Amino acid sequence: MKLQSKAEEIQKKARKHLSPVLTRVTELAVEKAKGARFWTADGEEYLDFVSGVAVNAVGHAHERMVKAIQQQAENLIHFGLNYGYYESAANLAEKLAEITPGELDTVFFSNSGGEAVDGAIKLAKAASGRPGIIAFEGSFHGRTLGATAITASSSKYRKYYEPILGEVYHAPYPYPAGLKGVKEEEVTEYCLHQIHKLFDLRIDPSRVAAFIIEPVMGEGGYYPAPQAFLQELRKLADMHGILLVFDEVQTGFGRTGKMFAAEHSGVVPDILVLAKALSGGLPLGAIVAKREIHEKWPTGGHGSTFGGNPVSCAAALANIGVIEEQKLVERSSLLGERIVNRLRENLKDLPGIREIRGVGLMIGIEFEWDLAATAVPSIKEKALEHHLLIMNCGVYGQTIRLMLPLNIDEKDLTEGLDILENAIKDIL
Ligand SMILES: Cc1ncc(COP(=O)(O)O)c(C=O)c1O
Structure with missing residues (x-):
């Protein structure tokens, strides 16, 4: 009988006992990762984009980060932020108050992005005393029930749970890039008009607690919202006493070439939702808002056992320290532009590519939508055969998105882009 490899052993156990509800993008059994590379349990090396x-x-x-996690774990792994204060959470809250836009200065910590989105919905409802939430079609906000209720990036995320949450309305997200030949101004005007129509036909603005939007749509296809749209949304929110919530779970911490994507438009949201790159890998989310808004959230109205875990907060502080000291936000902007130029140049004669775009290191290669179910999966497969992990997004899966580490070195970058471009050329 053939002996099982270590990877096969892990796969066998995992396939038997892990819930099949999770979409599994690869069947790799991963053991170790460093920088932009990872290794399987059988010692195979891959590049991670x-x-x-x-x-x-x-x-x-x-x-x-490893050092900060080790040191924190030796002192305090868990306590519970509702049973006392500790340094890593206090320092991280202070740091977020310093680096987030405007006067956002008060933080509630959760364990994930979806949980932070749920908390932000609760905060907006409690602070405004209003029931309605307006979110945007194509947006993804997470898997908790509240986040699922406002997510509209695919009906598959919602269909088993409906009806979910009352008083949620969806307006169209302005994404001119996805609509051939339509100008940014036209999309902006159309989408603003649709919000006015919502107010006239469905929910009076005085009943709306919050708008919640991703300033650059992530899961839905890597579409940046026009800056003018976000600026007008801010005005509309102010005019009607509606809170403006930015979900920067995917765009935060330098991903878009600014520390936060909000900075591109100069719009300061009332509530900023953070997770993912906040901690760089440990479970952590944050709801950041002005103190006066948090003070309208009655004490005891929300909470979390693990939220603001000492080790997660220590990891986040080290992670943000590296981003700041190594000027990775600036690098994200410069490198992103260079990569987009390279991809545009090297892939320009290929049929089937609709657009290559990027905001910092949030880079998307969008294919013609009828190729989303055919060529795009084949490109991913081909890249993986050559040991490069990539991922796609979009309602139809039409966009290959690159989420490189902001500090990726030139060798890994060149090797990965070569594999990616060759895979695309092979398949198209
Ligand atoms: C914009 C956005 N919001 C929320 C979430 C949910 O975050 P989590 O998976 O940590 O719950 C995601 C995850 O992809 C996201 O991209």
Whole structure:
């Protein structure tokens, strides 16, 4: 009888006992990761252009993060933020108050993005005393029930749970890139008009607690919202006393070439939702808002056993420290532009590519939508055969998205882009 390899052993156990509800993008059994590379349990080496879905901003197992995690774990692994204060959570809250836009200065910590989105919905409802939430078609906000209720990036995320949450309305997301030949101004005007129509036909603005939007749509296809749209949304929110919530779970911490994507438009949201690259890998989310808004959230109205875990907060502080000291936000902007130029140049004569775009290191290669179910999976497969992990997004899966570590080195970058371009050329 053939002996099982270590990877096969892991796969066998996992396939038997892990819930099949999770979509599994690969069948790899991963043992170790460092920087932009990972190794399987059988010692196979791969390049990682996914970074744990935009989580490992400073790469896998950055030594400064590892040290901070070890030191914190030796002192305090868990206590519970409702039973006392501790330094890593206090320092991280102070740091977020310093680096987030405007006067957002008060933080509630959760364990994940979806949980932070749920908390933000609760905060908006409690602070405004209003029931309605307006979210945007194509947006993804997470898998908790509240986040599922406002998610509209695919009906598959919602269909087993409906009806979910009352008083949720969806307006169209302005994504001119996805609509051939339509100008940014036209989409902006149309989408603003649709919000006015919602107010006239479905919910009076005085009943709306919050708008919640991703400033650059992630899971839905890597579409940046026009800056003018976000600025007008801010005005509309102010006019009607509606809170503006930015979900920056995927765009935060330098991913878009600014520390936060909000900075591109100069719009300061009332509530900023963070997770993923906040901690660079440990479970952590945050709801950041002005103190006066948090003060309208009655004490005891929300909570969490693990939220703001000491080790997660220590990891986040080290992670943000590396991003700041190594000027990775600036690098994200410069490198992103260089990569987009390279891809446009090297792939320009190929049929089937609709657009190559990027905001910093949030880079998308969008294919013609009828290729989403055919060529795109084949390109991913081909890349994986050559030991490069990539991922796609979009309602139809039409966009290959690159989520490189912000500090990826030139060798890994060139090797990965070569594999990617060759895979695309082979398949198209
Ligand atoms: C914009 C956005 N919001 C929320 C979430 C949910 O985060 P989590 O998976 O940590 O719950 C995601 C995850 O992909 C996301 O991209």
